[in-house]
Amino acid sequence: MLDRKDKNRSGPSFNRRNFLKGSGAAVAATALATSQELAAAQNNNISKITSAEPTTITLNVNGKDYDVTVEPRVTLLEVLRDDLNFTGCKEVDDRGADGADTVLVDGKATLAGSRLAIECVGKTINTVESLRNGDQVDPVVSGFVKHDAMQCGFCTPGFVMATRAFLNEHPKASLEEIRHGLGGNICRCGTYAGITACAMELAQKGGA
Ligand code: FES
Numbered sequence: 001m002l003d004r005k006d007k008n009r010s011g012p013s014f015n016r017r018n019f020l021k022g023s024g025a026a027v028a029a030t031a032l033a034t035s036q037e038l039a040a041a042q043n044n045n046i047s048k049i050t051s052a053e054p055t056t057i058t059l060n061v062n063g064k065d066y067d068v069t070v071e072p073r074v075t076l077l078e079v080l081r082d083d084l085n086f087t088g089c090k091e092v093d094d095r096g097a098d099g100a101d102t103v104l105v106d107g108k109a110t111l112a113g114s115r116l117a118i119e120c121v122g123k124t125i126n127t128v129e130s131l132r133n134g135d136q137v138d139p140v141v142s143g144f145v146k147h148d149a150m151q152c153g154f155c156t157p158g159f160v161m162a163t164r165a166f167l168n169e170h171p172k173a174s175l176e177e178i179r180h181g182l183g184g185n186i187c188r189c190g191t192y193a194g195i196t197a198c199a200m201e202l203a204q205k206g207g208a
Pocket of ligand 1: 149150151152153154155156186187188189190191
């Protein structure tokens with residue numbers, strides 16, 4: 001486990017507007033990282049946190065339970081990458097500006113870097129690694145390949161998860177809906193045309 005002592009991190013849905021509305025409480029909690037009562041109040045599964053000392057929690061990731069010992073201020077992204085080695089989700093910044101850290105929490109696209117790990121106790125977390133089963137990959141993954149929807153690939157796992165979640169909720173989405181729905185993710189390489197083409201093809205098949 002990485003030593004997070006020296007880290008000073010401030011700290012769902014598809015578009016950034018909805019995310020910012022929905023995550024206001026989480027941001028407040030992180031800003032007040034030593035306010036255990038606030039963190040506990042956000043999560044009915046954490047009945048009482050009495051200090052900022054590390055606490056052992058259980059997170060269900062990709063269908064498996066993991067026990068991790070974390071301080072209340074630690075984000076889900078840090079746990080996924082640093083403790084559990086699910087490195088598909090990426091940290092580009094710590095302000096939820098890019099969507100590279102998108103994972104699914106209870107099926108909803110969620111920015112893992114803006115969600116406290118302790119908030120996710122009792123929830124179902126899925127990372128991009130869950131979209132592969134042996135030699136089989138989710139149609140979104142194969143669609144990204146087919147439509148050449150990546151260059152450097154750094155944004156790609158987040159875009160894939162955002163696309164998967166969006167199509168789950170909007171299996172027959174229009175082009176306009178897709179563009180709006182994926183508006184919370186940014187690709188600095190400019191692969192939007194391929195991503196949109198992938199999502200459109202899947203939407204025409206009912207979101208497969
Ligand atoms: Fe490089 Fe999107 S493929 S940032």
